[in-house]
Amino acid sequence: MxxxxxxxxxxxxxxxxxxxxxxxxxxxxxxxxxxxxxxxxxxxxxxxxxxxxxxxxxxxxxxxxxxxxxxxxxxxxxxxxxWHVPDPVVSPADGADPEQEALLAESVGLxxxxxxxxxxxxxxxxxxxxxxxxxxxxxxxxxxxxxxxxxxxxxxxxxxxxxxAETTPDADLADLAGQRAAVDAFFAAARRGDLVALVAALDPDVTLRADAGAGGLSALVGGAAQVAGRAMMFARPEARVHPVLVNGAAGVVVTVDGRPVSVMAFTVAGGRITAIDALGDPARLASLRLPHFPS
Missing domain, CATH: 1.20.140.160 (PhyR, sigma-like (SL) domain)
Known part of the structure; x- marks a missing residue:
């Protein structure tokens, strides 16, 4: 050699x-x-x-x-x-591969x-x-x-x-089952159009940070009623929600006709969602290594 x-x-x-x-x-x-x-x-x-x-x-x-x-x-x-959301590291819901685990260093969420x-x-x-x-x-x-x-x-x-910023204290970072239950409740309420249940899934001081990229509709929204209202406004019947891990925590990839339109990361504390970070920039989504999802 x-x-x-x-x-x-x-x-x-x-x-x-x-x-x-x-x-x-x-x-x-x-x-x-x-x-x-x-x-x-x-x-x-x-x-x-x-x-x-x-x-x-x-x-x-x-x-x-x-x-x-x-x-x-x-x-x-x-x-x-x-608002700018950093590049997420997206893994299958059953766990990150060794390369991604080394990249994350520890599960702290996005x-x-x-x-x-x-x-x-x-x-x-x-x-x-x-x-x-x-x-x-x-x-x-x-x-x-x-x-x-x-x-x-x-x-x-x-x-x-x-x-x-309370990104890590009291957040249920080690309780993936609890995180997933809170995220599932959020999307189930959104699909039903149940505003009361949506608000109940959210912490009163929840923050939504949405990055749609250049020319898109990016936003920083605070408060359970406001975040729930935005979720209801943008609910799409043709969208499919795929559970994944985002930076080691519960998250989802939303697809339409098999094409990713958003990666969403959730911070959960006390059984409620305290923060949602959503990346919807088409160019950045195309550059991510995402799991394969059926059309």
């Missing part, structure tokens, strides 16, 4: 972790793959003889690349004014990624690398060009914002 082949083999051992880092940082599967590919190119051109911790070195390189991509994204203001989108690039990097991937603040500070204490403060600030 030649040197380049050995390098490629060593890199592949770390690819799942690096892709998980990049996805957490960027919220985009395509951009995450771009960042990991660029990390490979840098690794392939670097003398790594003196690197004692290759995994740590590659994580640092990937984190720095993602930070640059986030800063470039912010400077170009390329996100639409409407709602956390929505909150991460609101963080400043430096905050997001400090929080993701430390809280999810246990990168020391000394290394995070080196990436950011700041002191370890400053990196720790950034992570702490991000952590407070995540907790304030």
């Amino acid at each position: 030649d040197e380049q082949a050995r390098r490629a083999e060593r890199f592949e051992e770390h690819r799942p972790r690096l892709r998980g880092v990049a996805y957490r940082m960027l919220g985009s599967l395509h951009e995450a793959d771009d960042a990991v590919q660029e990390a490979w190119l840098r690794f392939s051109r670097t003398d790594t003889g003196g690197i004692e911790n290759l995994g740590g070195w590659l994580t640092t390189v990937t984190g720095r690349l993602c930070l640059d991509m986030l800063r470039s994204r912010s400077s170009r203001s390329e996100e639409p004014l409407e 709602a956390l990624y929505v909150v991460l989108e609101t963080l400043a690039p430096a905050e997001r990097l400090a929080f993701v690398l430390h809280d999810t991937f246990a990168v020391p603040f000394e290394e995070i500070g080196a990436i950011l060009g700041r002191s370890p204490n400053a990196a720790k403060q950034l992570a702490s600030r991000a952590r407070r914002r995540v907790r304030a």
Whole structure:
């Protein structure tokens, strides 16, 4: 085996972790793959003889690349004014495959990624690398060009914002059966046109974030009555609802004539739905790796 082949083999051992880092940082599967590919190119051109911790070195390189991509994204203001839902990772209802499990790192639901989108690039990097991937603040500070204490403060600030958004506390993330029961009750009520039952399935402070893409009808809706009313308004008799996992939590793919028209992720707490994140952007849906659904 030649040197380049050995390098490629060593890199592949770390690819799942690096892709998980990049996805957490960027919220985009395509951009995450771009960042990991660029990390490979840098690794392939670097003398790594003196690197004692290759995994740590590659994580640092990937984190720095993602930070640059986030800063470039912010400077170009390329996100639409409407609500943006990150790329979901969609798995069959019976579980994610090993590649997807490595990508998700842990089952936290899509709602956390929505909150991460609101963080400043430096905050997001400090929080993701430390809280999810246990990168020391000394290394995070080196990436950011700041002191370890400053990196720790950034992570702490991000952590407070995540907790304030209530994406994970009290959410029934480990109870898939309970999540699925709440989601099934929601759609059963919508099919019957039962507004009272719809409201009962929702937390009073539920939030619906809908991303329809450029030119679509994106929205941020709050309150059980408003969200239930929107669900009734957009109920389509020809639509089929397919149970799936979205970022490790209960979700659905909605199809019409076998064509995906929406991916919906749900956050459930206390048996009620507290958040719905819906992606209906046709271009982004076409780029996702979705399970096969019959027409």
